[in-house]
Amino acid sequence: AQSVTQLGSHVSVSEGALVLLRCNYSSSVPPYLFWYVQYPNQGLQLLLKYTTGATLVKGINGFEAEFKKSETSFHLTKPSAHMSDAAEYFCAAFYGQNFVFGPGTRLSVLP
Amino acid sequence: SQTIHQWPATLVQPVGSPLSLECTVEGTSNPNLYWYRQAAGRGLQLLFYSVGIGQISSEVPQNLSASRPQDRQFILSSKKLLLSDSGFYLCAYLQELNTEAFFGQGTRLTVV
Numbered sequence: 001a002q003s004v005t006q007l008g009s010h011v012s013v014s015e016g017a018l019v020l021l022r023c024n025y026s027s028s029v030p031p032y033l034f035w036y037v038q039y040p041n042q043g044l045q046l047l048l049k050y051t052t053g054a055t056l057v058k059g060i061n062g063f064e065a066e067f068k069k070s071e072t073s074f075h076l077t078k079p080s081a082h083m084s085d086a087a088e089y090f091c092a093a094f095y096g097q098n099f100v101f102g103p104g105t106r107l108s109v110l111p
Numbered sequence: 112s113q114t115i116h117q118w119p120a121t122l123v124q125p126v127g128s129p130l131s132l133e134c135t136v137e138g139t140s141n142p143n144l145y146w147y148r149q150a151a152g153r154g155l156q157l158l159f160y161s162v163g164i165g166q167i168s169s170e171v172p173q174n175l176s177a178s179r180p181q182d183r184q185f186i187l188s189s190k191k192l193l194l195s196d197s198g199f200y201l202c203a204y205l206q207e208l209n210t211e212a213f214f215g216q217g218t219r220l221t222v223v
Contacts, residue, residue, distance in 0.1 A: 034211070043117075043201055043214035090155065092212075097143060097162065098170075099205070099212055103154035 002027055002095045006102035014110050019078040021105050023065075023091030026072065032094040033074040035065055037087050038104075044090065050074065061085070081109045114138060117202045117215030124222055130175075130189040132218050134202030137183065142204040144185040145212070146177055149199040161185060197222045 007022040025031060032051045036044040048059025055067040061084075065076045074091060086109045091102040114137045124130060136142055146158040157170045159177035167177050174193060178186045185202060202215040 036214075041199075041217070041219060043216045044203075044212075045214075046211060049211060094212075098157060098160060099145070099203075100157075101147075101155040 002031075002093065002100050004091050004093050004100050004102035006089075006091050006105050008105055009103065010106045010108065012108040012110060013081045015083055016080050019063075019076070019081045019085065019107065021076040021089050021091075021107065023074045023076065023102055024072050025074065025091075025093045027093070027095065030067070030069055030072075033065075033067060034092040034094070034099075035059065035063070035074075035076045036090045036092060036101075037061075038090065039087050047076070047089075081107075083109050083111065085109055115202065115204055115213055115215045117218060119218060120216065121219045122221070124192050124220065126194055126222055127191045130187070130192050130196070130220070132187040132200055132202075132220075134185045134187075134215055135183055136185075136204045139183070139204065139206055141182060142206055144179060145203040145205070146185065146187050147201040147203065149201060149217075150197075155201065159187070192222045194222050196220065 003026045005024050034049045035047040037047050038044050047063050048057045050057045050067045058064045063078045065074050067074050088104050088106050090104045092099050117134045144161045147155045149155050160168050161179045175189050200218045203212045205212045
């Protein structure tokens with residue numbers, strides 16, 4: 001079955017530190033891949049997506065992600081965390097007609 | 112421009128009462144439409160999706176149902192709510208050529 005996993009349900013970083021949120025997908029055929037952010041009681045906002053082409057994708061708010069087919073991964077990074085980055089982050093894969101979401105990672109940013 | 116509307120934003124319903132959540136999309140035609148549920152502390156669970164009017168696919172068997180009476184309208188319903196139906200419900204649409212899902216602002220449902 002198609003699935004998306006996110007290692008770590010909760011990640012804490014200090015303000016100014018590197019943010020690394022992990023995502024792996026299961027598929028012999030690479031799907032389209034996405035990262036979404038969700039603030040409390042709000043819908044999901046797209047951060048970035050990978051469809052084809054360059055494997056390093058840059059998104060909004062200074063985030064970027066790298067698609068690595070050999071590792072079936074699409075990890076999200078940001079060089080320097082900001083307090084406003086505290087939110088829940090979802091990795092998702094698009095397989096044909098459906099999106100499959102990972103369980104989410106809650107990012108806390110400590111002052 | 113394309114927009115997605117979802118209402119109500121919050122809802123408190125007693126156990127056994129009916130449910131109707133509505134989602135409409137503007138500025139696009141023949142979108143794929145989706146209903147997701149996000150339970151407290153858990154990820155998003157796909158409940159239903161629709162690729163066209165009257166076409167509904169159910170991903171998880173439960174006491175919820177969905178309908179698509181018009182191209183840009185997607186309704187989530189229940190005849191009798193359970194306590195376990197509490198959660199955050201999200202509607203989304205997809206423009207296939209764009210391969211990007213756009214989400215509504217969600218409905219916080221509390222069943223008491």
